[in-house]
Amino acid sequence: GAVVSQHPSRVICKSGTSVKIECRSLDFQATTMFWYRQFPKQSLMLMATSNEGSKATYEQGVEKDKFLINHASLTLSTLTVTSAHPEDSSFYICSAREGLAQETQYFGPGTRLLVL
Amino acid sequence: RKEVEQDPGPFNVPEGATVAFNCTYSNSASQSFFWYRQDCRKEPKLLMSVYSSGNEDGRFTAQLNRASQYISLLIRDSKLSDSATYLCPMNRDDKIIFGKGTRLHILP
Numbered sequence: 001g002a003v004v005s006q007h008p009s010r011v012i013c014k015s016g017t018s019v020k021i022e023c024r025s026l027d028f029q030a031t032t033m034f035w036y037r038q039f040p041k042q043s044l045m046l047m048a049t050s051n052e053g054s055k056a057t058y059e060q061g062v063e064k065d066k067f068l069i070n071h072a073s074l075t076l077s078t079l080t081v082t083s084a085h086p087e088d089s090s091f092y093i094c095s096a097r098e099g100l101a102q103e104t105q106y107f108g109p110g111t112r113l114l115v116l
Numbered sequence: 117r118k119e120v121e122q123d124p125g126p127f128n129v130p131e132g133a134t135v136a137f138n139c140t141y142s143n144s145a146s147q148s149f150f151w152y153r154q155d156c157r158k159e160p161k162l163l164m165s166v167y168s169s170g171n172e173d174g175r176f177t178a179q180l181n182r183a184s185q186y187i188s189l190l191i192r193d194s195k196l197s198d199s200a201t202y203l204c205p206m207n208r209d210d211k212i213i214f215g216k217g218t219r220l221h222i223l224p
Contacts, residue, residue, distance in 0.1 A: 032210075034211065034212065036214075042216070043203075043214050043215055043216040043217065044160070044203075044214040045214075046211055046212070046213060046214075049210070049211055091157070093159050093160075095212075103148075104150065104162055104165070105205075105212055106162070107159040107160050107161070108159060109158070109159050110158070110159045112157075
């Protein structure tokens, strides 16, 4: 299957700092990328959908000014958690889709964020 | 009604047994269906797509029942490595939405 990478795989930061997470599709061009967050023993919650070259669409309850998403190319999307706080500690997972809505999404390995 | 509903389990099944679970969905317009598995502290991985006529991949069989709006997954001859959470995401407005999944524990 297609390969999606994420970097970093885990990050520990102090409260108030900003953290950038990269998501790359390695062997296909991702017209759409998705960002999810998963708390322990909870389901993956969709945070936002990003299409290359346009603004991200955020799910209800997700602060767009806190979670900045940039999808500057067909192979790269970034999520920046601004002024992170301990409650932002979670498992952040991106996924990428090559084309139509019916096509498979491929997931990155996730990024564990711990905010102290 | 939730978009995706699954029995959270856990299903504790002895190795070698057959296990099946369902996933109901609320959006009758959904066109594509998948089963993913997620191991503890890992990302979801595609297990198989689900086709209208049903499909099989080795020990795994997936079925779609459009009238009752559910999909099913049957695992035969279960292995210890099948222990995971099984997810059936659904499409909503061009996005994939997940439920909590069904936890499966295969017992030695």
